[in-house]
Amino acid sequence: MRLHYGVWDSVVYDNRGTADYKEPEGLDLKNLLQFNNGNPVMTFISHRGFLVFHPHANLLFAMNKYYSTVKDNSCGKCTPCRSGSIIISQALEKALRGDPINWENLLDIARMMRNTSFCGVGQTSPVALIEAIKAFPEDLKLVPLPDMPWGDYEVMTAPCIEACPAHVNVPRYIDYIKAGRTDYATGVVLRHYPLVGSCGRVCVRLCEKACRRNRLEGAVDIKNLKRYCADSLGYTVDKMFEGAAAEPSEFSPRIAIIGAGPSGLTCAYHLLLKGYKVEVFEAQRKAGGMALVGIPQYRLPKDILLAEANTIEQLGGKFHYGRRLGKDFILDDLFNEGFNAVFIGVGCAKGMKLGFPEDNEQIEGYYNGLDFLLQVERGVVEGEAPSFSGDFVVVGGGNVAMDCSRSAVRMTDGKVHVIYRRTEAQAPADPLEIKAAKEEGIEFHFLTAQKELAL
Template identity: 55%
Template sequence: MDELIYGVWEGRPYDNRRRPEGESPEGLDLEGFMSFNSGNPVTGFVGPQGFLIFDNRVTLAHTLWRYYERTMKLSCGRCTPCRMGSVVIAEALEKAAKGEGRAVDWELVMEVARQMRETSLCGIGLTTPEALIGALTYFPELLRDAPAQPPVKHDFYAVATAPCIEACPAHVNIPRYIDYIRDGHPELATGVLLEHYPLVGSCGRVCVRPCEKACVRNKVDAPVSIKDLKRYAADHAGAPIEQLFIESEKPAATPVSAHVAVVGAGPAGINCAYHLLKRGHFVDIFEAKPHAGGMARLGIPAYRLPNDLLASETEAIERMGGRYFFEKALGRDFTIDSLLKRGYRAVFLGVGCALGQHLGLPDEDVTAKGYLKGLDFLLDIEAKQTEGVELELDGDVVVVGCGNVAMDCCRSARRLLKNGRVTVSYRRTRASAPADPAEITAALEEDIEFAFLTAPKRVLVEDGRVVGIELVRMEETEPDASGRRGVRAVEGSEFVIPCRYVIAAIGQKMDGSIFCEKDGIRLTRRGTIEVKDDLSTSRPGVFAGGDAAAGPTSLIWGMADGQTAAQSIHEWLLTEDTGFIPRRRMTAMIHDAKLLDHCPAPRAGAVLPTPRHHVAHLPADERIHHWEEVEFGMTDAEARREASRCMRCYRLFAAATLLPIPGKSELEAL
């Protein structure tokens, strides 16, 4: 079928059974609902907005029955309306699907659904009744008089998600692990996180928190402290992360087990290896540095992410049977060809973006003493600290840029400063800065100055030594069609900040020289590895992810790429094709149709405003003198209190299809 037959969407009925010209929900592009996977039409779609039926070969009763079966299984049991209501509804719809709809008291079912919608405690109970209420209001005869659904090969795929889950690149079930913390089980919360990655404590310290921006609690008071709860779970799991992987629990080899080479022991490479090992494959990781962690270790200062914590979590790979080969660099010690000739059936490239960049100003002297690239500055600090060498900066420092790397640079420089001051220059406003706002606040607390709306014009050098930087003041322009403001230089506003160090923290790039022509790896115009949606590259059997494919990104995005690549590699090893992943398809449907964009705020009075917990920090005047971790974790009481702020904003989406859906056993939701 190629159009909507009937349905109820956001409270409005659509009935095209007798209309020559079909009608569909305004603003909803139905094209994305026509097929689930190639050649498999969607017969019906159900969600918190209602339901849509596209094919008369399925009954409404059967489609809704499958949906409320899932609802019943997802009910947490904490409130009676959802716990009992979902059972009543599912049993009634089962009878209807079997042609026994006239034996059902539909008035009672409607009342149960309304009570469930009005009085449940979480999103499952509050939103799933909408489809049934719409059906009973506008199409009651299709439930009462439904014929028995004949035995066919129709399929059904459901995903319970939430705005925070969809915003998380790894699709971690955030409400579930928060539930476990609230109930006093941080070890179970850690188990939820370990389904996705082993760097739980590390991510709980440095995650950029896209989930918190999507948290519906923003509409009440402030988002749940999801990142800090993640750290709490890891810190209170009862054992260090690496000790949760004991040799007796290593996945057993299977007839389809294969040897896979992972190049790069950063977050993407580690998580790719982790998921491949969980599937029973043999994995070797080749790393150019003498230790694992990649940019998470080399580029994130110890006061944010202690090296010993990261090192302990990367040991999980070895406990699962993986092997590290350190100080082995692609392009120097081996090539992609040589790996494949050695018997590796697939290769993952997680080589990162290890090259910093200068400012690119006219006539700049990149050899001048004191003119540093931000990434190189951080790498040098890490190397010297590993060797036990003390570093000092003598004189004023200007950091150009205002991303997270720039914040790491300015806060690190403050700790190295023998005398002088640190200033950050950024061409836009504070509100436009890409850095985590908490990092900017921490920098200000550490007496770092910010010169917003300023841009560099010249690095001033005398006798081969930086002596200052010339900046020009900027002003915002009128908003363009998208609402974004540009900036332009204010004529005649140039001024000089004398300094001995200029640190360019404006980005980094991948070192393309590690590849040779025989590798067969195509690069994009940005100098990153060209990949498809499944993270396969131009060479069959070779995959890539993280910074190398996306450009400089964050730890959570790198780990998400590693998980995706592992799924694709596993399918490749089985079939020499990357296959189909239902969860990825449902994610696209939810995103493209903006089904979570208008997740409503709680009803007035339904949720009481409760202050967000802010973790304590070492005092600024104390922390600037050492590299110890500056954030404290939560206590048990603090974690439970913060976890209780989660509103469990689950939404259940489901697609019914005409034919079986491949890959369901590989990745089921929740």
């Protein structure tokens, strides 16, 4: 991908008619090739500027599309963005028709919008237009040919949205909570996955690490807001889906989902909403996967998770419990039964030990983290949580280690110690989990590593 011209982070690039080719440092342009394989990007516009990659690309066309999206997504709470986005969009539409416009006046409006808007939409969206008017005014005034076949793709986003693995529209559901519409807020999250209340309790909060409020007083408490909007409904989320699924026809494809963990449930959820016939095969007796058996009850109440998992049945899906891939059936069996496609979401439910020669020996009191949590879970389900006597030592600094240590402190009469070979700041566990563990009396030993496994 070759850059022809553009402005990025206030630096002007123009490689037309010169052998001295330059492109923005630290920006891998090859990533744009992955956007739509076989359909290369011709123009890219963002809050950092714009880049043109094709000699026939029309900058005016691209800017018009971009600011039409800005206008549609402006919240309207402040005048600079509300009015400025409309004025800019209408002016570019006129220019696209070949009508004369006052570019200097448009530049002033864009600068005012950038400098006086309340939020990031109004502050960042004028950047590309300002740079284009200043650096490439003649390119911006070229009207595209009437039969131009190019398409476009626009998206309004935020750092918290991009950091979220599911790309949930975080600002939108926070706005609905602010307006008192927790049902609408929950609906925003449900566009992506069905486990709203569960995720509101155990989400790793990547969105909060990206939150721009970290530059001021600290991140917005996004995870707990998600939990709040689900818990405030007064009913389980499956009630929101009565009649929501598209009615399958006799020609609707049959899809088999292997694994009823979060990925399998989410896959089944989206397929059912689109009218597919879905059946879920699960090796355990209940849905939920590792979220059910690997997360302690005090962090994730099982009734909440199971109620949200039951959304699949509410939408018309079927569960087949006690069916393990490779033991009770193979893939060919599913296709022979008439399934058109199979989604495999079996997870990676295998714990780790310390790597000592004695790892494979049966040593009383020596567990990997996952086996210990499963033992605790079975006890809770059967109504009698296991109890221990003496001290506990948990090796590791991740969330599994926190779950093990915080479960152990509830079940032993001894002291619980956590050993981690790096510093506290380097521990991969959620900092709030470490803080809670310390408050519960768990003793941490950072920059400490085990030398041997004493029998």
